[in-house]
Amino acid sequence: MxxxxxxxxxxxxxxxxxxxxxxxxxxxxxxxxxxxxxxxxxxxxxxxxxxxxxxxxxxxxxxxxxxxxxxxxxxxxxxxxxxxxxxxxxxxNLPRLKGAKEYAHKIENLQDALELKKRIQEVRDIVIIGGGASGVELAGNIASNVTGKRITLIQRRDRLLPTMTTASSNTAKKILTELGVNLLLGVEALEIKKNSVLTTHGEIKSELTIFAGGxxxxxxxxxxxxxxxxxxxxxxxxxxxxxxxxxxxxxxxxxxxxxxxxxxxxxxxxxxxxxxxxxxxxxxxxxxxxIATIIRIGDKFFGDFGENYVEGNTAKLLRSMAYAESLMIPKMG
The missing domain is CATH 3.50.50.60 (FAD/NAD(P)-binding domain)
Structure with a gap:
């Protein structure tokens, strides 16, 4: 067997x-x-x-x-x-910095997501550590769907979406900036505290710190x-x-x-x-x-299809197709 x-x-x-x-x-x-x-x-x-x-x-x-x-x-x-x-x-892969295990909220399974959805509604100051696809989507979708939040995204590299095309990185930066997300690029988190995050550029207030790293x-x-x-x-x-x-x-x-x-x-x-x-x-x-990595922020879709940058309806279709295929996987014969 x-x-x-x-x-x-x-x-x-x-x-x-x-x-x-x-x-x-x-x-x-x-x-x-x-x-x-x-x-x-x-x-x-x-x-x-x-x-x-x-x-x-x-x-x-x-x-x-x-x-x-x-x-x-x-x-x-x-x-x-x-x-x-x-x-x-x-x-x-929670970072080996002080306070990460105690105070960083991960988003790894359904229980994490349920707790995170609840906490987002309860707090005002949110810090997201990690500027990859997860961090960008979290920051953008909280900012565009939940009112009254102050969101800071900390990315130790000097650009967002470092494994994707430069065009995707630039689009992410433009959209998040327009949504009012405070982007700290080239900044490293040093310690996560109960109500703040200590970084190489000072201390930032945080009622909810989300780890969206590797x-x-x-x-x-x-x-x-x-x-x-x-x-x-x-x-x-x-x-x-x-x-x-x-x-x-x-x-x-x-x-x-x-x-x-x-x-x-x-x-x-x-x-x-x-x-x-x-x-x-x-x-x-x-x-x-x-095959493709498509980012969704609110009603905006963009990302990479192979080595090419796509956006708008093409990107939206690719993401919709990926979701439909995923939904069918447990039902396939």
Whole structure:
């Protein structure tokens, strides 16, 4: 039997290739994580981003015994496998600065989003740390959808959206500036306090500090005692474990040893499909490629399609198509 550990984009895509496999997840629903910020900012309802799994064994994996080929759940249940696909997604990489774990609000799962949506309504001064896609969308959509907020975005690099085109970066800066967001570019957060953030340019009042920085693999990967990088399982070009021939990795929790596999929904979907095909006996090389990254701020859409900048109706259509495809993933036969 092939067992898939973890749902999400990679796990569901793997399951859709072989519905005789067993999917294990700690929750009974599929979360459309790219749209979790839309929900927190009031642009989507909870049922727009949460879809029930067709078939899943709900349980929390605490250990995988690769030698005995057994998966151990938190309730003590032991599940044997012939091959296993590990697709546990990601966690936010909270910065190693003082106060981050105590006072920084992350936005990693549905519970985080529910709490964030509530807190946004309660406070006035909001600080967002991180100027990537998540930080830009958070700042822009809070500013355009919730009145009476003072928003500061701290970005340690000298431009927003540093992994995207210069045109996307410039558009983000223009829109956020017009919305009144206080942009601190080239500024680093030094300490997060209960009611403020200390930076290289002074101290900023904050009733709610949101961390929208980088991602890492789930810390649970460490418990598996498997070779990993930044909590991401190291796999070869066929998505097979570099240590165990009957183990595969897919999605954000897996990466190559020499170069990093991008952490995105479209890459996760592709890796899930290929990991299952290879687990079934094929030998398909995985070549990760991001198709599009589209930013939404209110009714404005822009971003990158391949290496090209797009905006307006084209960008809106691409984002709508991506959402529709994501919504269909847990329903596909």
């Amino acid at each position: 092939i067992v898939i550990v973890g749902g999400g984009f990679a796990g569901i895509s793997a399951y859709n290739q072989n519905k005789n496999s067993l999917l294990i997840d700690k929750k009974d629903y599929f979360l459309l994580t790219p749209w979790i910020i839309d929900f927190a900012c009031g642009l989507k309802n909870i049922d727009d981003i949460r879809v029930k799994y067709e078939k899943v064994l709900v349980g929390e994996v605490v250990k995988i015994d690769f030698n005995e080929r057994r998966i151990i759940l938190s309730n003590g249940q032991s599940i044997s496998y012939d091959k296993v696909i590990i697709s546990l997604g990601h966690q936010q 991602l890492k693999g789930p810390v649970l990967i460490d418990a598996f005692q498997h070779k990993n990088k930044n909590h991401r399982l190291i796999v070869d070009e066929y998505l097979k474990s570099v240590e165990h021939k009957n183990v595969f990795g897919a999605g954000d929790c897996a990466t190559f040893e020499e170069i990093d596999i991008p952490m995105s929904a479209d890459v996760a979907v592709s890796s899930g499909r290929i990991s299952m095909k290879n687990a079934l006996g094929e030998e398909i090389k995985f070549k990760p490629k991001r």
